[in-house]
Structure formats: C-alpha cells, structure tokens
Amino acid sequence: MTSKTPIKVKPVTSCILCGYRGQNLYSHLKDSLFGVPGFWSISSCKNCALLWLDPQPLEEDTSLLYSNYYTHEGLTNNFLTSSEVSFENFPKNKKIKYAVLVAYFKYPIMVPRVYYFVGVILGAIPSFRKKVELSIGGFLPKKGARLLDLGCGNGDYLLEMKYLGFDVEGIEIDPQSAEIARSNGIPVITGTLTKNTYKENSFDAVYLNNVIEHLANPEEIMSICHTILKKGGRLCIKTCSSKSFARSLFQESYRGLEIPRHFFIFSPESLRQLGKRVGFSVKKSFTTFNGYIWSASKAIKKGDKNAAYATDNRFIFLFQKIVVSSLIFLFPDRGDDIFVLFEK
Ligand SMILES: [Zn+2]
Numbered sequence: 001m002t003s004k005t006p007i008k009v010k011p012v013t014s015c016i017l018c019g020y021r022g023q024n025l026y027s028h029l030k031d032s033l034f035g036v037p038g039f040w041s042i043s044s045c046k047n048c049a050l051l052w053l054d055p056q057p058l059e060e061d062t063s064l065l066y067s068n069y070y071t072h073e074g075l076t077n078n079f080l081t082s083s084e085v086s087f088e089n090f091p092k093n094k095k096i097k098y099a100v101l102v103a104y105f106k107y108p109i110m111v112p113r114v115y116y117f118v119g120v121i122l123g124a125i126p127s128f129r130k131k132v133e134l135s136i137g138g139f140l141p142k143k144g145a146r147l148l149d150l151g152c153g154n155g156d157y158l159l160e161m162k163y164l165g166f167d168v169e170g171i172e173i174d175p176q177s178a179e180i181a182r183s184n185g186i187p188v189i190t191g192t193l194t195k196n197t198y199k200e201n202s203f204d205a206v207y208l209n210n211v212i213e214h215l216a217n218p219e220e221i222m223s224i225c226h227t228i229l230k231k232g233g234r235l236c237i238k239t240c241s242s243k244s245f246a247r248s249l250f251q252e253s254y255r256g257l258e259i260p261r262h263f264f265i266f267s268p269e270s271l272r273q274l275g276k277r278v279g280f281s282v283k284k285s286f287t288t289f290n291g292y293i294w295s296a297s298k299a300i301k302k303g304d305k306n307a308a309y310a311t312d313n314r315f316i317f318l319f320q321k322i323v324v325s326s327l328i329f330l331f332p333d334r335g336d337d338i339f340v341l342f343e344k
Contacts, residue, residue, distance in 0.1 A: 009055035015045035026252040029259045033308040034068040040260045049267035051242045077159045100132045107141045137207045137236035138341045145204035151211035155181025198228045206235045213262040223278040235342040243267040244336045253301035268333045280342035287335025289324045
C-alpha cells in the first residue's frame with residue numbers, strides 16, 4: 001500500500017522569507033486526517049510569523065501525500081453546465097450572489113429586475129458584499145479578461161467565472177480532476193506551473209485558492225504569476241493563517257497545519273511581504289471566519305478519526321461565527337482565512 005511507504009524528506013532549517021533560523025514550535029506530529037506515515041515537526045520564524053513543515057517531503061514523493069486525500073468532489077456550479085443556461089434554473093443563493101455582482105460590481109450579466117433590487121438591498125450589508133467579492137476572487141469584470149486558476153480542481157470556480165464573462169484556463173496536478181474540468185469545456189493543463197508554461201504578460205487575473213500552503217516553492221510560483229500577468233493584472237491568494245485565533249487556541253490540533261501536506265503557513269503580513277518581494281503591490285488584504293477550521297480543529301483535538309469531514313451543528317456554528325467574527329472586527333489580521341489581492 002502506498003499509504004505505508006515512508007516519505008523521503010529534506011530538512012528546512014531557516015525561514016524562506018527572511019533567513020532566520022527556525023524555532024521548533026510543535027514536534028512528533030502525525031497525519032491525523034489521511035494517515036500519511038511519519039512524524040513531523042513545525043518550525044516558526046520569530047521575525048515574520050511564518051510556520052513551516054520540517055522536514056519537508058521531496059518533490060518526487062509529493063503524490064504519496066495525497067493517496068488517501070479527499071475523494072473528488074462534485075461540481076457545485078453544475079447548473080452552468082447545460083447547453084441552455086437559464087437564470088430561472090439557478091439555485092437561490094447563486095441568483096442573489098449574481099444580483100449583488102451586477103448591482104455593486106457591474107458584472108455584465110442579465111438578472112431579472114426583482115433580483116436586481118434584492119442585490120441592491122443585500123449588497124448594502126458590507127459583510128455580505130465582502131463575502132460575494134471573496135467568492136469570485138475580488139476580480140473586477142473586464143470583457144474577455146484572461147483568468148488562470150492555479151490548482152483548478154474540477155473547474156468549479158472557472159465554470160462560474162466563464163459565465164461571468166472571463167476567458168478562463170486552469171492548471172491541475174490531479175489528472176482525474178483536470179479531466180472533469182475539460183469535460184465541462186474548461187481548458188486545463190495537467191501538471192504544475194513552470195516559467196515556460198505560459199507567455200509573459202498574458203493574463204489579467206490569476207487565482208490561487210488554498211494552494212500556496214501546499215507548495216514547496218511559494219516564492220518561485222508567485223514570481224511566475226507576476227511574470228505571466230499583464231501590467232495592472234491581479235493575483236488573488238486565499239490561504240489559512242498562522243496568526244488566526246484558531247491556531248492560537250488549538251495549537252498542534254489546528255486544522256490548518258494539515259500535516260504533512262501544508263508546507264508553509266503564512267501570516268497575513270508574511271504573505272503581503274512575499275508578494276511585494278516578487279514585485280506586486282497589495283490592493284486588498286483581509287481575513288475572514290471559517291467555521292470548518294473550528295469544527296475540524298475541535299475534532300482533531302478529540303482524536304476523531306473522521307476529523308477531515310467534521311461539522312458543527314447549526315447553533316454552535318452560528319455562535320462561533322458571531323464570536324469569532326466580532327474578534328476579527330477588532331483584530332483584522334487574526335481571522336481564519338487570509339485573502340490578499342495583489343496587483344502587478
Ligand atoms: Zn521569517
């Protein structure tokens with residue numbers, strides 16, 4: 001069984017951002033989610049709050065980390081796959097989302113007048129408008145704008161962005177997911193991003209959703225993103241946070257550690273600094289509540305075998321959401337998910 005094969009590793013002793021020698025934060029950790037063998041440590045940088053896995057798996061063994069990973073999830077945007085896409089057939093939450101995008105972000109799609117007014121009213125709530133903005137990567141509409149999703153999975157996000165007027169493409173390391181995306185008309189390259197994959201100055205937008213923390217070379221990948229973007233093009237990065245309240249509370253049980261698949265866990269500031277180092281400016285940066293991080297972290301702490309799929313009941317979820325969101329309002333860099341929108 002591949003799951004019992006020892007993983008070949010290399011030590012990572014210093015911070016990749018500022019060169020400070022790492023301090024051991026947690027040791028003797030095991031993969032409590034998907035059973036990859038081995039014992040792992042997490043190091044931290046006292047200068048920039050970056051956390052990293054030490055030792056880290058060698059590139060040739062990366063696939064062993066994912067042999068028992070989440071099964072391939074179905075499309076949530078399958079209402080966009082039929083040959084005749086009709087607003088009437090959209091789920092209600094999507095109708096409202098698109099109405100907000102039209103009313104506040106001038107997306108060029110048709111929404112019935114009654115929904116337009118619903119969009120105007122609900123979009124007036126800042127947190128709701130932000131949630132909608134976050135869900136599409138914060139990209140503004142531009143006719144024929146070329147968008148790349150790095151780690152596009154089954155193409156769910158790109159399917160939606162295509163509907164919203166973008167010229168979409170993806171890269172995906174998992175051949176099965178890439179094939180699902182292609183079967184829905186999304187052009188996808190199977191593999192990883194290198195400096196020769198795309199031409200310089202050719203994209204208007206690049207999206208990395210829960211991807212950067214899995215990379216062994218985040219600076220190199222961000223630098224390639226900078227190269228392939230046009231001047232004024234935008235890079236959206238979403239990732240978990242080393243500075244979150246959940247990480248402080250749950251420590252080695254924190255879901256975002258994802259031993260041994262998360263190689264680097266950034267703080268909002270360390271991610272912004274890395275972007276600036278490769279040439280970007282920061283357009284937007286905020287953190288948000290993620291209820292799943294809380295339910296899964298609690299399950300890991302309890303030793304739950306199915307922690308990867310943990311959920312809280314609605315009441316507990318809502319209670320946590322109110323408390324944690326209020327704390328994030330007071331301490332904006334300490335939310336669960338980091339969202340940074342960079343511009344070239
Ligand atoms: Zn550092």
